Amino acid sequence: MTTPPKPAPAAAGSRAGMKKELPERFKSYQHVWVFIEYEHGEVHPVGLELLGEGRKLADKLGVELAGVLVGAGREGLRQAAVEAWEHGADLVYVVDHPTLEHYRNDPYSQVLTELVNTYKPEVLLLGATVLGRDLAGSVATTVLTGLTADCTELAIDDDRCLAATRPTFGGSLLCTIFTLNTRPQMATIRPRVMAMPPRQPGRTGRLIEHKVALHEADIVTKVLRFVADRDSSKAQLAYADIVVAGGLGLRSPENLQHVRALASALGGDWGGSRPLVQKGWMPADRQIGQTGKTIRPKLYIAAGISGAIQHRVGVEGADLIIAINTDPHAPIFDFAHLGIVADAVELLPALTEAFRKRLSVNRLAG
Amino acid sequence: MHIVVCIKQVPDSAQIRVHPVTNTIMRQGVPTIINPYDLFALEEALRLRDKVGGEVTVLTMGPPMAEDALRKALGIGANRGVLLTDRFFAGSDTLATSFALAQAVRKIGETWGAPEVVFTGKQTIDGDTAQVGPGIARRLGLNQLTYVAAINAIDLEAGTIAVARRAEGGVQELSTKLPALITMLEGTNEIRRGTVPDVLRAARAKIEVWNAAAAGITEVGMCGLRGSPTVVKRVFAPTPRAAKAEQVEAKDRPYEAVAEDVMERIFAAQPAMEAELMRTAAGY
Structure with missing residues (x-):
């Protein structure tokens, strides 16, 4: 907790000495792109969040912000384009083809590669979702460019390069990564890491429909079935207004019940830190942190979580962070707003009780 | 059938410490492990081999000491270990890593038969990028199946495979043609304990150690720092x-x-x- 925030001069394996020389053929690459996931008739919120961030980058560069929409169904894609404009896109590239109804790596990466090679963006952002990661790795390898995963901060440096910051070494440090000699500069960002920009109803833009020559017969991978998740909690956790989470300070998996009880009293959702998944105390989709869910609730209560960077980057966007930990030197007190040095196993039930009482009194009074 | 499993030796992240003054990683004395996500890939490969017959080759790229990870994998039941190690590979980002590994898989195929399936874990615990698996698939033209939860069917004669994979908002059941690359989802199986004969064999087994040339890599400019488009400019504590x-x-x-x-x-x-x-x- 006392580590001073000083940059390392040159860490092991650093390539800080390399020069930026952008080959001539990449100099025509311009504009910032956001790949907007559109499936089952819906736009994934992460695409809109990235438009908010992409807007800032485009403004700094003095270029346009484009959304990329790939899917099947004219009307749905048209609606999605409106959403993109209203969240900051100047133009939207739309690829509408029956083979693109369900995500498949092969046709999607063909299409995105073709768009990149045709219209030449300098920055390409994708959500670090299951889909985005599957797609980004293929496209970056095909066009032989740099791809930085799970960025937590994006900026434009003095040389108009994208500075992509992400946690490294299992989340104990942060590093800033550049793609100097190739274009586009690609990055993935997890859902909820960037704030959702305010919607500007009526804001409009251009639409460029790009025709592709795809044939179902040429695509060897077939979707046999799609079984939608019955439990939509996975989405709820990332987008919940109130989240209570537990860490190893709970001492036993049984004590997670206190976390769940408080979350339920507050009408929120619950989760935990990475060690709880590694120990098998809870399923991986409940994990909060860099390699789990990123959350931006109005209230976050961390019970018995020490607060390693890997966890910190997943919760920093919360409006109010309450930390309960027996160790007064735990790093979580460095970024929490309110700290209580106490045993979470004892304090959680007392908090649940206090909230229950207050809310029932209010209900009677109201 | 021939199955290749790509694994990585990683520092046990629970034991990594950062030097408080220089902000560098203190690697000394930190034990190494096989990337935990790769164990799900290894187990799935062994199950597939046990079911349809064949061999499992385990491949890793890293420093000479990464041989330990291969020996562990042999002790669990893999048939053969290949270590790709060369100073040309130092400083590789995910693009350069997938280039070197893809070349090595190609060479493995020439030497012991083309693999029908290549497995990787879904990501590593030190890099957490999930980019190398898709990179290998793309470079070798393998049909890419990421985040696979279960292999539902495989038909070697027809050259087809069917899997269930984690997709956005649900589970996608896919069928595709072999050869394919599978990145295995965590928690989908439980890694076996090696049998006594396997453990004994692993201790004495000859590990194939390949440098760039032995793996058939002539374009060293595609490897290591030179082959890496991304550049780490700054490492810092928050x-x-x-x-x-x-x-x-x-x-x-x-x-x-x-x-x-x-x-x-x-x-x-x-x-x-x-x-x-x-x-x-x-x-x-």
């Missing part, structure tokens, strides 16, 4: 917030009183929350 957390005193006080205090502070900081909670509690 800034602590200017203000430390405000404290609610808990020492020698009943938990009920502390809880009351905490609740009041929450409502003071989030004035709209109490009304919202009340509405929810009332069932509106």
Whole structure:
């Protein structure tokens, strides 16, 4: 907790000495792109969040912000384009083809590669979702460019390069990564890491429909079935207004019940830190942190979580962070707003009780 | 059938420490393990081999000491270990890593038969990028199946495979043609304990050690630092917030009183929350 925030001069394996020389053929690459996931008739919120961030980058560069929409169904894609404009896109590239109804790596990466090679963006952002990661790795390898995963901060440096910051070494440090000699500069960002920009109803833009020559017969991978998740909690956790989470300070998996009880009293959702998944105390989709869910609730209560960077980057966007930990030197007190040095196993039930009482009194009074 | 499993030796992340002054990683004395996500890939490969027959070759790229990871994999039941190690590979990012590994898989195919399936874990615990698997698939033209939860069917004669994979908002059941690359989802199987004969064999087994040339890599410009489009410019510790957390005193006080205090502070900081909670509690 006392580590001073000083940059390392040159860490092991650093390539800080390399020069930026952008080959001539990449100099025509311009504009910032956001790949907007559109499936089952819906736009994934992460695409809109990235438009908010992409807007800032485009403004700094003095270029346009484009959304990329790939899917099947004219009307749905048209609606999605409106959403993109209203969240900051100047133009939207739309690829509408029956083979693109369900995500498949092969046709999607063909299409995105073709768009990149045709219209030449300098920055390409994708959500670090299951889909985005599957797609980004293929496209970056095909066009032989740099791809930085799970960025937590994006900026434009003095040389108009994208500075992509992400946690490294299992989340104990942060590093800033550049793609100097190739274009586009690609990055993935997890859902909820960037704030959702305010919607500007009526804001409009251009639409460029790009025709592709795809044939179902040429695509060897077939979707046999799609079984939608019955439990939509996975989405709820990332987008919940109130989240209570537990860490190893709970001492036993049984004590997670206190976390769940408080979350339920507050009408929120619950989760935990990475060690709880590694120990098998809870399923991986409940994990909060860099390699789990990123959350931006109005209230976050961390019970018995020490607060390693890997966890910190997943919760920093919360409006109010309450930390309960027996160790007064735990790093979580460095970024929490309110700290209580106490045993979470004892304090959680007392908090649940206090909230229950207050809310029932209010209900009677109201 | 021939199956190749790509694994990585990683530092046990639970034991990594950062030097408080220089912000560099203190690697000394940190034990190494096989990337935990790769164990699901290895186990799935062994199950497939046990079912349809054939061989499992385990491939890793890393420093000479990464041989330990291969020996562990042999002890668990893999048939053959290949270590790709060369100073040309130092400083590889994910693009350069997938280039070297893809070349090595190609060479493995020429030497012991083309693999029908290449497995990787879904990501590593040190890099956490999930980019190398898709990179290998793309370079070798393998049909890419990421985040696979189960292999539902494989037909070597027809050259087809069917899997269930984690997709956005649900599970996608796919069929595709072999050869394919599978990245295995965590928690989908349990790694076996090696048999006594396997463990004994692993200790004495000859590990194939390949440098770039032995793996058939002539374009060293595609490897290591030179082959890596991404450049790490700065490594740093995060800034602590200017203000430390405000404290609610808990020492020698009943938990009920502390809880009351905490609740009041929450409502003071989030004035709209109490009304919202009340509405929810009332069932509106």
